[in-house]
Amino acid sequence: MDVPDDLARRAADLDVEHADAYRRELFSLPGDLVYLDGNSLGALPCAVPAALADVAERQWGDRLIRSWNESDWWGAPERVGDRIGRLVGAAPGQVVVTDSTSVNLFKVFVAAARMRPQRRVVLTDPDSFPTDLYVLDGAARLAGLTVERVRPAEVATRLGQVGPDVALVSYSSVDYRTGELWDLPELTRVAHEVGALVCWDLCHSAGVVDVRLDDDGADLAVGCGYKYLNGGPGAPAFVWAHPRHTARMDRDAMRQPLSGWLGHAAPFEFAPSYRPAPGIARFVCGTPPVLAMAALECGLDVFAAAEPLGGIAALRAKSNALVELFIALVEARCAGLGLELVTPRDPANRGSQASFAHVDGWRVMQALIARGVVGDFRAGEPRSEGARRDPALDGDLLRFGFTPLYTRFVDAWDAAEQLRDVLASGAFRDERYGRRAKVT
Amino acid sequence: MDVPDDLARRAADLDVEHADAYRRELFSLPGDLVYLDGNSLGALPCAVPAALADVAERQWGDRLIRSWNESDWWGAPERVGDRIGRLVGAAPGQVVVTDSTSVNLFKVFVAAARMRPQRRVVLTDPDSFPTDLYVLDGAARLAGLTVERVRPAEVATRLGQVGPDVALVSYSSVDYRTGELWDLPELTRVAHEVGALVCWDLCHSAGVVDVRLDDDGADLAVGCGYKYLNGGPGAPAFVWAHPRHTARMDRDAMRQPLSGWLGHAAPFEFAPSYRPAPGIARFVCGTPPVLAMAALECGLDVFAAAEPLGGIAALRAKSNALVELFIALVEARCAGLGLELVTPRDPANRGSQASFAHVDGWRVMQALIARGVVGDFRAGEPRSEGARRDPALDGDLLRFGFTPLYTRFVDAWDAAEQLRDVLASGAFRDERYGRRAKVT
Numbered sequence: 092m093d094v095p096d097d098l099a100r101r102a103a104d105l106d107v108e109h110a111d112a113y114r115r116e117l118f119s120l121p122g123d124l125v126y127l128d129g130n131s132l133g134a135l136p137c138a139v140p141a142a143l144a145d146v147a148e149r150q151w152g153d154r155l156i157r158s159w160n161e162s163d164w165w166g167a168p169e170r171v172g173d174r175i176g177r178l179v180g181a182a183p184g185q186v187v188v189t190d191s192t193s194v195n196l197f198k199v200f201v202a203a204a205r206m207r208p209q210r211r212v213v214l215t216d217p218d219s220f221p222t223d224l225y226v227l228d229g230a231a232r233l234a235g236l237t238v239e240r241v242r243p244a245e246v247a248t249r250l251g252q253v254g255p256d257v258a259l260v261s262y263s264s265v266d267y268r269t270g271e272l273w274d275l276p277e278l279t280r281v282a283h284e285v286g287a288l289v290c291w292d293l294c295h296s297a298g299v300v301d302v303r304l305d306d307d308g309a310d311l312a313v314g315c316g317y318k319y320l321n322g323g324p325g326a327p328a329f330v331w332a333h334p335r336h337t338a339r340m341d342r343d344a345m346r347q348p349l350s351g352w353l354g355h356a357a358p359f360e361f362a363p364s365y366r367p368a369p370g371i372a373r374f375v376c377g378t379p380p381v382l383a384m385a386a387l388e389c390g391l392d393v394f395a396a397a398e399p400l401g402g403i404a405a406l407r408a409k410s411n412a413l414v415e416l417f418i419a420l421v422e423a424r425c426a427g428l429g430l431e432l433v434t435p436r437d438p439a440n441r442g443s444q445a446s447f448a449h450v451d452g453w454r455v456m457q458a459l460i461a462r463g464v465v466g467d468f469r470a471g472e473p474r475s476e477g478a479r480r481d482p483a484l485d486g487d488l489l490r491f492g493f494t495p496l497y498t499r500f501v502d503a504w505d506a507a508e509q510l511r512d513v514l515a516s517g518a519f520r521d522e523r524y525g526r527r528a529k530v531t
Numbered sequence: 532m533d534v535p536d537d538l539a540r541r542a543a544d545l546d547v548e549h550a551d552a553y554r555r556e557l558f559s560l561p562g563d564l565v566y567l568d569g570n571s572l573g574a575l576p577c578a579v580p581a582a583l584a585d586v587a588e589r590q591w592g593d594r595l596i597r598s599w600n601e602s603d604w605w606g607a608p609e610r611v612g613d614r615i616g617r618l619v620g621a622a623p624g625q626v627v628v629t630d631s632t633s634v635n636l637f638k639v640f641v642a643a644a645r646m647r648p649q650r651r652v653v654l655t656d657p658d659s660f661p662t663d664l665y666v667l668d669g670a671a672r673l674a675g676l677t678v679e680r681v682r683p684a685e686v687a688t689r690l691g692q693v694g695p696d697v698a699l700v701s702y703s704s705v706d707y708r709t710g711e712l713w714d715l716p717e718l719t720r721v722a723h724e725v726g727a728l729v730c731w732d733l734c735h736s737a738g739v740v741d742v743r744l745d746d747d748g749a750d751l752a753v754g755c756g757y758k759y760l761n762g763g764p765g766a767p768a769f770v771w772a773h774p775r776h777t778a779r780m781d782r783d784a785m786r787q788p789l790s791g792w793l794g795h796a797a798p799f800e801f802a803p804s805y806r807p808a809p810g811i812a813r814f815v816c817g818t819p820p821v822l823a824m825a826a827l828e829c830g831l832d833v834f835a836a837a838e839p840l841g842g843i844a845a846l847r848a849k850s851n852a853l854v855e856l857f858i859a860l861v862e863a864r865c866a867g868l869g870l871e872l873v874t875p876r877d878p879a880n881r882g883s884q885a886s887f888a889h890v891d892g893w894r895v896m897q898a899l900i901a902r903g904v905v906g907d908f909r910a911g912e913p914r915s916e917g918a919r920r921d922p923a924l925d926g927d928l929l930r931f932g933f934t935p936l937y938t939r940f941v942d943a944w945d946a947a948e949q950l951r952d953v954l955a956s957g958a959f960r961d962e963r964y965g966r967r968a969k970v971t
Contacts, residue, residue: 121593134592325821376633
């Protein structure tokens with residue numbers, strides 16, 4: 092097959108067209124790497140090493156305990172939370188950064204169950220990332236709930252059947268394997284019609300999809316800091332709750348179960364009993380991880396630098412164009428080589444990734460990584476009870492994530508060319524690619 | 532009053548005698564500071580800035596997602612946990628580093644309640660640090676427990692009354708305000724006699740008291756990484772459970788409620804339902820905070836460097852001598868200046884701190900800090916329902932923590948001299964010391 096010259100030209104043209112959303116100069120990425128795994132671990136913002144050195148050497152080393160006030164370590168959960176709020180359509184004072192996504196999921200599940208004490212059913216996606224399923228099962232056991240695993244497309248039907256008994260509808264914005272973007276605003280609307288609460292997991296959309304929490308009116312949301320937000324490995328996560336829930340301070344106000352001292356209304360009074368803080372701060376639990384917070388703030392600084400150039404809308408537009416081009420390139424260059432697209436073609440229905448099934452997906456990805464194209468691999472066989480059995484998912488998945496802030500259209504071009512070469516040459520069959528290691 | 536020359540000589544002599552436990556060269560501490568607040572935030576180990584730079588620039592920046600395996604980021608909770616285990620008398624494989632103390636308290640409270648389903652009472656100290664009380668109340672509400680706040684000295688009596696209904700006895704090893712060290716081994720013995728489980732909070736003892744978890748047979752323990760372990764602000768915390776509980780894998784095995792994916796027996800199988808990991812790893816929840824783990828490892832490296840010189844026993848011996856000298860100095864030099872010791876004189880009954888009540892404690896501490904002697908302040912008035920009303924605690928508390936790794940006997944001398952001067956001169960009455968800020 093010939094090189095599709097029109098696509099090559101288009102890649103170069105698109106890099107010019109979307110130059111405003113491209114801030115690679117603010118990231119420290121090896122020059123020889125095409126990094127398409129920012130949906131697992133975002134790249135290192137250049138500012139991080141100096142920020143960590145300042146926190147460690149000056150704030151911690153020289154000023155010691157005094158930095159809790161002087162450098163406003165105490166304020167980090169709300170200060171950093173507000174910056175994430177700008178990316179997910181939440182006004183200031185509605186997001187806090189605290190704990191991990193898993194811990195925050197537990198908080199929001201129990202908080203929701205308590206607000207609907209007469210309702211005992213939770214609906215969630217059988218294809219959710221495992222921690223969402225595991226934590227929900229754990230919370231349900233404690234709170235006396237029954238979890239039903241229902242695919243997003245079937246939620247409206249199920250709500251028609253058991254709606255009055257549904258306390259919570261909890262879904263991820265984007266399927267982490269296929270990249271499908273669910274219509275959570277619509278799902279929220281139908282759930283609210285029957286009086287259920289709704290939680291959104293934004294791990295695979297915050298920073299790259301134009302989420303509008305306040306406008307679309309969910310009740311609760313969580314997300315992580317280390318994917319598209321570039322906060323570093325194991326960065327702290329965030330929680331959002333609609334102010335209609337957290338503005339209340341009476342006995343029926345939203346309460347989360349991990350009542351640590353920093354979620355107290357007045358932690359420094361050392362009062363004998365817990366009283367939740369006003370607003371979203373009640374979702375904080377223990378002492379904030381100051382070093383990790385500093386790294387995450389650097390990741391968010393990059394978004395602030397991009398904001399005057401169109402912000403999240405410009406990033407979303409570039410992300411859509413990147414994925415569209417990549418799909419076109421792969422389908423043109425790798426036709427007949429055993430790949431099958433499992434990501435929706437309509438950008439309105441997908442996040443910022445393209446996933447292809449291939450029967451030897453694991454080996455293909457290892458061979459690609461050896462050539463400097465880093466995507467990742469997900470076992471395509473659905474493992475969850477009740478999960479779909481889509482023929483396209485029978486193979487293993489190659490997952491390519493596109494972070495518009497540091498990915499060029501010519502990177503998509505290079506990745507597709509390497510993918511073609513790995514497949515056409517049979518290089519992926521080399522025995523060194525045969526053993527699976529842990530994946531993220 | 533004259534300078535007590537014998538005490539001055541004794542301070543110098545003691546620094547020679549205990550030189551093996553002194554590793555100040557491994558810490559970056561301002562030379563003009565007498566830092567007696569390591570029980571709030573430990574000092575910066577010199578190795579931290581380079582370790583953070585390596586994790587950020589090489590592991591994260593250059594190797595990106597590959598570092599999860601290459602640099603064993605996945606293994607950090609157990610690897611760092613084993614290193615803490617050495618300091619608290621726990622064999623390898625029994626401690627994990629994960630989440631915050633508050634989150635871990637929730638896990639162990641609910642885990643304990645589940646192992647004693649027929650028992651509905653928890654005993655805890657009314658004078659506990661607030662987060663222990665708040666989290667226990669939150670867990671009790673979910674798990675259907677009743678919390679009784681009973682002072683350590685009264686636990687045996689109360690167990691005689693309601694023992695068969697007590698699921699858990701949860702106490703801090705050291706009172707964070709007064710520095711009293713409770714006889715948790717004895718308390719554990721009497722609790723076990725009535726079939727209750729026991730949890731120890733080691734925040735104020737790990738790294739400075741010779742805790743022997745395996746030998747003394749508690750059931751559960753938690754502790755933080757940022758005090759005597761020198762792990763940095765908001766460092767991750769740890770959890771220990773006796774292997775008699777975590778060795779079991781059957782339905783009655785110990786289970787904690789925050790069932791995140793990294794506590795799963797096989798997280799990378801992405802199985803549809805949660806199955807707890809063998810051993811203590813089941814207490815891990817979400818993705819480990821890699822930057823914070825690296826800083827904590829540096830803190831533990833200092834203990835490893837001190838280990839051939841006597842380890843925790845040598846540190847405990849020096850700590851006892853430091854506090855004893857400081858008490859003697861203060862009582863000799865500040866007699867009649869309004870201080871009253873609230874810490875036990877017998878080293879067997881105290882942790883690594885000395886606390887003095889003073890009616891103007893807040894101002895006195897601010898004046899001391901302005902002179903480069905950093906201790907901290909705790910409101911002495913007991914705030915908890917049922918807490919004791921000891922006349923010695925009617926004033927506010929000056930709290931001085933002694934970290935043997937970086938504190939000299941001559942520092943204790945300097946601190947006592949400054950304290951005398953602040954009190955005798957009335958300098959603490961200066962209006963600039965009159966306003967309270969947040970404290971830790």
